[in-house]
Amino acid sequence: MQPDRHEIALSVNGTAYRREVEPRMLLSDFLRHELMLAGTHVGCEHGVCGACTILLDGIPVRSCLMLAVQSDGHELSTVEGLASEAGLHPVQQAMHEHHGLQCGYCTPGILMTMTAYLKENPSPSEEEVREALSGNICRCTGYQNIVDAMLAAAKAMRETAP
Amino acid sequence: MTTRFFGAPVKRNEDKKLLAGQALFIDDVELPGMLHAAFLRSQVAHARINRIDASAALQRNGVVAVYTAKDLGAYWQPGPLLVPPPPVPGIVFNLRSHVPLAKDIVRCAGEPLAIVVAESRYIAEDALDDIAVDLESLPAVVDIEKALEKDAACVHADLGSNVAAHVHQSKGNYHSAAAKAHLTLRRRFRYEHGISSPIETRGVVAQWDGRAEHMTVWDTTQAPVFVRNVLAGVLGLGEGQVRVIAPFVGGGFGPKIMMLYPEEATLPWIAMRLNRPIKWIEDRYEHFVATTHERGQIHDAEIALTRDGRILGVKDVFLHDNGAYNPYGLTVPINSQCTLLGPYVIPAYDSTFTSVFTNLPIVTPYRGAGRQHGVFVIERLLDLAAHALDIDPAEIRRRNLIPKDAFPYQNQIIYQDFAPLEYDSGNYEPVLDKALEAIGYADFIANEQPKLRAQGRSVGISIACYVEGTGIGPYEGAKVQVRANGKVSVATGIGTQGQGHFTSFAQIVADQLGVDVTDVDIVTGDTDRFYWGAGTFASRGAVVAGNAVSEASQAVRKKALKLASDVFECAEEDLVLADGKVSIVGVPEKFIRLGELAQRANPMRGAVKPGTEPGLESTQYFGPPSGSTANGVHAAIIEVDPATYELKILKYVVVHDCGTVINPMILEGQIHGGVAQGIGNAFYEKLCFDEQGQLLNASLADYLLPTALEVPRMELDHTVTPSPLNPLGIKGAGEAGAIPVGPLFAQAIENALQLKQRKIELLEIPLSPSRVFELIQQASQEGNKT
Numbered sequence: 001m002q003p004d005r006h007e008i009a010l011s012v013n014g015t016a017y018r019r020e021v022e023p024r025m026l027l028s029d030f031l032r033h034e035l036m037l038a039g040t041h042v043g044c045e046h047g048v049c050g051a052c053t054i055l056l057d058g059i060p061v062r063s064c065l066m067l068a069v070q071s072d073g074h075e076l077s078t079v080e081g082l083a084s085e086a087g088l089h090p091v092q093q094a095m096h097e098h099h100g101l102q103c104g105y106c107t108p109g110i111l112m113t114m115t116a117y118l119k120e121n122p123s124p125s126e127e128e129v130r131e132a133l134s135g136n137i138c139r140c141t142g143y144q145n146i147v148d149a150m151l152a153a154a155k156a157m158r159e160t161a162p
Numbered sequence: 163m164t165t166r167f168f169g170a171p172v173k174r175n176e177d178k179k180l181l182a183g184q185a186l187f188i189d190d191v192e193l194p195g196m197l198h199a200a201f202l203r204s205q206v207a208h209a210r211i212n213r214i215d216a217s218a219a220l221q222r223n224g225v226v227a228v229y230t231a232k233d234l235g236a237y238w239q240p241g242p243l244l245v246p247p248p249p250v251p252g253i254v255f256n257l258r259s260h261v262p263l264a265k266d267i268v269r270c271a272g273e274p275l276a277i278v279v280a281e282s283r284y285i286a287e288d289a290l291d292d293i294a295v296d297l298e299s300l301p302a303v304v305d306i307e308k309a310l311e312k313d314a315a316c317v318h319a320d321l322g323s324n325v326a327a328h329v330h331q332s333k334g335n336y337h338s339a340a341a342k343a344h345l346t347l348r349r350r351f352r353y354e355h356g357i358s359s360p361i362e363t364r365g366v367v368a369q370w371d372g373r374a375e376h377m378t379v380w381d382t383t384q385a386p387v388f389v390r391n392v393l394a395g396v397l398g399l400g401e402g403q404v405r406v407i408a409p410f411v412g413g414g415f416g417p418k419i420m421m422l423y424p425e426e427a428t429l430p431w432i433a434m435r436l437n438r439p440i441k442w443i444e445d446r447y448e449h450f451v452a453t454t455h456e457r458g459q460i461h462d463a464e465i466a467l468t469r470d471g472r473i474l475g476v477k478d479v480f481l482h483d484n485g486a487y488n489p490y491g492l493t494v495p496i497n498s499q500c501t502l503l504g505p506y507v508i509p510a511y512d513s514t515f516t517s518v519f520t521n522l523p524i525v526t527p528y529r530g531a532g533r534q535h536g537v538f539v540i541e542r543l544l545d546l547a548a549h550a551l552d553i554d555p556a557e558i559r560r561r562n563l564i565p566k567d568a569f570p571y572q573n574q575i576i577y578q579d580f581a582p583l584e585y586d587s588g589n590y591e592p593v594l595d596k597a598l599e600a601i602g603y604a605d606f607i608a609n610e611q612p613k614l615r616a617q618g619r620s621v622g623i624s625i626a627c628y629v630e631g632t633g634i635g636p637y638e639g640a641k642v643q644v645r646a647n648g649k650v651s652v653a654t655g656i657g658t659q660g661q662g663h664f665t666s667f668a669q670i671v672a673d674q675l676g677v678d679v680t681d682v683d684i685v686t687g688d689t690d691r692f693y694w695g696a697g698t699f700a701s702r703g704a705v706v707a708g709n710a711v712s713e714a715s716q717a718v719r720k721k722a723l724k725l726a727s728d729v730f731e732c733a734e735e736d737l738v739l740a741d742g743k744v745s746i747v748g749v750p751e752k753f754i755r756l757g758e759l760a761q762r763a764n765p766m767r768g769a770v771k772p773g774t775e776p777g778l779e780s781t782q783y784f785g786p787p788s789g790s791t792a793n794g795v796h797a798a799i800i801e802v803d804p805a806t807y808e809l810k811i812l813k814y815v816v817v818h819d820c821g822t823v824i825n826p827m828i829l830e831g832q833i834h835g836g837v838a839q840g841i842g843n844a845f846y847e848k849l850c851f852d853e854q855g856q857l858l859n860a861s862l863a864d865y866l867l868p869t870a871l872e873v874p875r876m877e878l879d880h881t882v883t884p885s886p887l888n889p890l891g892i893k894g895a896g897e898a899g900a901i902p903v904g905p906l907f908a909q910a911i912e913n914a915l916q917l918k919q920r921k922i923e924l925l926e927i928p929l930s931p932s933r934v935f936e937l938i939q940q941a942s943q944e945g946n947k948t
Contacts, residue, residue, distance in 0.1 A: 082182075099831050101177060102662070105360070142833075
């Protein structure tokens with residue numbers, strides 16, 4: 001191992017990875033360009049737009065504000081892991097049905113933020129959805145259809161919950 | 163032909179890939195041996211370049227090359243003129259186009275000075291700090307009024323002034339109209355527009371294949387065919403040797419078109435020299451200074467009216483901030499000049515503008531493209547006139563609307579597409595009526611507002627009208643092809659940045675060819691798949707490319723029916739095309755599948771009849787004679803906190819007419835997004851420069867974009883007045899939502915705080931809470947003095 005590199009071990013969407021990385025490598029760059037999980041998008045690299053949001057042990061974090069070395073030993077989830085063999089995740093499905101995406105660039109971050117949020121709050125009001133969404137910037141949709149999608153997804157998940 | 167899909171809210175074909183994180187965006191392009199570029203940008207707005215020394219950068223491990231303007235040799239050339247000035251008599255246009263890397267003089271902060279190419283982006287960015295630059299600062303031209311003063315510094319010294327263009331257009335005679343007027347009002351208006359700031363920044367990947375002598379460029383451009391043509395020219399290659407691919411693009415809104423951005427011009431050239439692929443991805447800070455803006459205008463405008471509020475004429479003289487170079491011609495100020503006329507009968511119009519060079523980033527169209535500025539002026543003038551004449555703001559608009567029997571309505575002056583500004587069709591009054599009804603206008607004023615005022619709440623109502631010139635030429639094309647598996651491929655030359663083209667175009671084809679909408683694949687923005695075209699701008703994709711897709715699918719339909727009539731030895735009229743097959747009317751078991759017809763259209767043996775073309779495919783082009791004019795009315799109820807001037811939008815209504823609708827769900831999405839950008843523009847998006855031309859708020863933490871908490875729920879409705887200029891009757895809709903929000907805000911805030919009664923007028927945009935506070939403070943101080 002080169003002296004300026006660190007070995008890290010982490011899991012992403014249930015798959016274990018072991019890699020050597022430079023200490024300064026951003027987690028977003030590591031996911032996108034080292035693990036080739038390019039579904040996580042980078043919009044601002046200063047933690048405002050939310051496009052790069054992933055889950056770190058189930059909690060939404062901005063992968064552009066973390067270093068890859070900080071993910072050592074953690075379980076990560078990205079947009080690539082949302083759908084299953086059975087099909088799209090209810091939040092993805094609702095985004096499709098309510099036209100909650102246009103260019104789709106901010107979408108992965110929104111999906112990760114909101115799947116975590118709806119787990120925490122399965123019956124949100126519209127105001128609560130807007131508050132939860134307010135850390136993710138979308139420049140195309142004006143948010144209305146995303147809000148509707150989230151309310152519909154919450155309802156669908158409540159109805160199918162065991 | 164049945165219309166199962168056309169006009170229906172069909173869910174989007176492109177969603178699946180995007181939702182799964184599987185769509186290819188520019189930074190997802192990974193190539194073996196790929197290098198990374200970073201640009202050293204000037205931190206000074208106006209300076210003489212004494213020296214650039216890159217020797218230390220070249221010593222750094224992992225750095226492959228560094229280029230300055232000098233290193234580009236003969237490749238260093240100013241860019242081409244993207245849009246020539248329109249043929250207006252007496253026009254002055256001083257072209258000073260941008261350059262790939264600054265040489266001798268820097269003309270705006272952010273202009274690139276050098277390029278580092280390295281094994282990783284990290285190393286390339288490290289090496290930027292190794293480059294020693296000696297710049298001698300010159301006085302910066304920032305203020306567009308001061309820029310025209312005699313002793314002002316010149317952005318382009320050889321020009322001797324900062325006049326980029328001067329244009330006068332008129333209809334009727336304003337002077338005699340004003341002489342007959344009961345009332346004339348004159349005011350100064352300032353309108354700032356901002357940066358489009360798509361969530362995906364720009365990027366370029368260039369790959370040169372030395373053996374094949376072929377260049378492939380992935381580019382976030384909205385106009386891949388133009389980029390291909392210009393690149394082939396400057397690189398000395400044939401167009402067939404250059405393939406430009408605009409992959410999924412994360413929002414554009416106008417600024418993702420330039421011919422060429424420095425990064426687009428230089429990366430392919432370097433890739434040829436190094437014979438390795440190179441990637442450049444813009445970061446957000448760069449985006450604020452390296453991608454084009456739309457900014458400010460100052461209008462001195464006068465309106466002349468009769469006693470009953472009918473417009474006799476408008477005179478307007480305005481200054482337009484053009485930025486450091488003007489490769490995009492006059493699209494933005496011409497749009498302002500033309501769109502000011504709005505949906506109103508304005509018998510006399512006299513408009514003059516001066517486009518001004520400044521030491522600030524280049525101004526090119528951003529959603530609305532100057533239309534906002536013009537709409538703000540006329541809508542505010544009408545509000546002032548309504549107050550002076552004691553006419554209701556909605557009523558004064560109604561009295562001036564172009565009547566429905568006056569179409570096509572000739573406005574005489576020249577529009578951005580070089581054609582005389584003629585509104586093709588329209589029926590404006592029902593749009594106003596619907597908006598007034600939806601917002602509850604009469605009831606709010608008579609009942610609701612007095613109640614709220616009695617409770618101490620400051621709630622205002624507003625209404626604004628606009629037109630939008632859309633769907634301009636020159637043309638677009640489409641190739642429609644039935645494949646052997648019965649599915650249909652469509653290719654067109656425009657790019658796509660989220661407008662839903664993969665679905666709306668598929669809807670057009672699916673109905674013509676009797677297939678399911680999910681069986682139609684659309685390719686946009688790959689110059690190897692479709693050779694010709696102009697691009698996605700000016701709300702023209704659905705109008706121009708949509709009609710080309712329609713023409714091509716009709717031709718394929720004819721071909722399929724002709725072939726099947728030969729197979730069945732029957733007349734074409736006896737055949738029906740549905741469910742992916744052609745069958746005989748009344749004999750559904752007698753059919754042939756489209757895929758089989760496609761195979762028969764490309765036989766292995768036998769003679770092809772003279773005059774027939776192989777394959778079940780057709781390529782068709784569509785070019786409208788001029789743009790089609792959409793229109794709409796926005797209305798809002800807005801509450802203002804009288805202590806903090808914080809705004810809350812309680813209700814927002816849009817009623818819109820963009821002719822025939824292909825997909826109402828996609829249309830609503832376009833309107834929602836436009837309104838959100840309009841709210842940002844009206845409320846707080848402002849690029850703040852200091853006197854040295856430094857952008858002070860170049861981050862998303864400082865330049866605020868609207869979030870889900872600021873954008874309200876919108877109520878949408880529409881009317882349909884088809885355009886006679888294209889067979890589908892479509893008008894564009896991409897920019898409509900963004901255009902009238904500024905005057906709507908100003909009117910609502912004035913109404914909420916009863917500012918007219920206090921003789922305070924809001925004549926500028928944006929109107930952030932702090933700016934409204936300042937304006938009211940200023941006005942009350944002035945009031946105290948008198």
